[in-house]
Amino acid sequence: MAGILPDFTHETEAMARGACRVVGVDEVGRGPLAGPVTACAVRLDRGRIPQGLHDSKLLTAARREALFDAIMAVAEVAVAHASVEEIDRLNILRASHLAMERAVAGLQADHALIDGNLIPRGLGCAATAIVKGDARCLSIAAASIVAKVTRDRIMVDLAQQHPGYGWEANAGYPTKAHLEALQILGVTPWHRRSFRPVHNILYQGNSVTS
Numbered sequence: 001m002a003g004i005l006p007d008f009t010h011e012t013e014a015m016a017r018g019a020c021r022v023v024g025v026d027e028v029g030r031g032p033l034a035g036p037v038t039a040c041a042v043r044l045d046r047g048r049i050p051q052g053l054h055d056s057k058l059l060t061a062a063r064r065e066a067l068f069d070a071i072m073a074v075a076e077v078a079v080a081h082a083s084v085e086e087i088d089r090l091n092i093l094r095a096s097h098l099a100m101e102r103a104v105a106g107l108q109a110d111h112a113l114i115d116g117n118l119i120p121r122g123l124g125c126a127a128t129a130i131v132k133g134d135a136r137c138l139s140i141a142a143a144s145i146v147a148k149v150t151r152d153r154i155m156v157d158l159a160q161q162h163p164g165y166g167w168e169a170n171a172g173y174p175t176k177a178h179l180e181a182l183q184i185l186g187v188t189p190w191h192r193r194s195f196r197p198v199h200n201i202l203y204q205g206n207s208v209t210s
Contacts, residue, residue, distance in 0.1 A: 006053060006141040008046065010113050010130060019111035019126065023076075024139025025104060026115040027096045028056070028147040032172030033182070033198055034165070034190045035155050036081040037092065039099035040147035041107050043076040044139050050074065053141040055134040056148040068149040071142045078106025079150050088194040097121070103143075115140045162188045 014022045027039040050070035052063070059067070071077065080102030082095035090098065097120035104112050104123050111126045115133035133140040152171055159167035165181045165188070172178070172190075174197055182191070182201055191198045 004135060006055075006134070006136050006138045008044075008049070008138050010128065010133075010137045011044070011046075011139055014111040014113070014126075014128065017111075021107065021109045022111045022113065022139065023104060023107050023109040024113045024115075024133070024137055024141070024143045025100050026134055026140050026144040026147055027099055028144070028151050029172070030092050030096055031174075032155075033174050033178065033192055033195050034084070034167065034172035034188065035151065035158060036083055037087060037096045037099050038079065038081050038147050038151040038154070039096065039103040040080075040143040040150065041078045041100075041103035041109065041112070042071065042139050042142040042146060043107055043109065044142060045074055048074040049138060050142075053138050053145070055132075055141060056144040058135070059145070061152075064145050064149050067142075067145050071146055075142060076107055077146055078103045079146060080106060084190055084192055087192050091194070092192075093118075113137050113140055115144065158190055162190065 011022045023041040023043045025041045029037040050067055056064055080099050082099040087095040100120045101122045109125050112123055114127050114129045117129050117131050119127045119129050130137055134144040155167045155171045164185050166177045170178050187198055187201055
């Protein structure tokens with residue numbers, strides 16, 4: 001998506017079809033071995049859109065933090081999560097969709113613009129799936145930023161409770177350091193037991209830390 005900037009086209013088209021409350025939705029945290037999956041829904045005011053919105057993965061941490069504050073100041077925002085227990089019980093795809101459904105419900109949307117190619121089955125409103133939506137749609141870009149900053153803050157907090165795994169830097173993703181810490185320190189209650197590296201350690205009989 002190099003050279004392409006997100007715009008308000010998808011929101012405008014949904015409103016032209018009669019939608020009144022159009023939100024962009026994105027999630028973060030499908031790939032980590034630890035922590036919740038976090039989703040965000042954002043309803044932007046067409047006349048007060050922060051400058052510089054883009055796919056959160058293309059922004060520096062400092063820029064994401066600044067845009068997070070700007071979005072929270074001018075937009076309607078709902079953040080929701082699916083827990084580690086829900087991820088293990090449902091599977092990561094369904095859990096991420098559950099988090100999206102909860103976020104959309106928090107804004108009582110009548111049309112949701114969803115990042116990706118799948119529409120969660122329990123949204124309760126009309127929806128459009130937009131592949132690479134965080135780089136194409138301003139509302140989804142805003143949602144991606146808020147979701148990323150929120151989840152990163154959660155993982156920094158959890159890192160203080162469970163030092164040694166590097167969550168403050170890797171956000172729970174399976175980096176080499178995180179995998180080595182799993183072998184040495186064992187599995188915490190925040191690790192996803194259904195994910196293979198964690199499951200394998202448990203199966204090997206390593207102790208579970210409290």
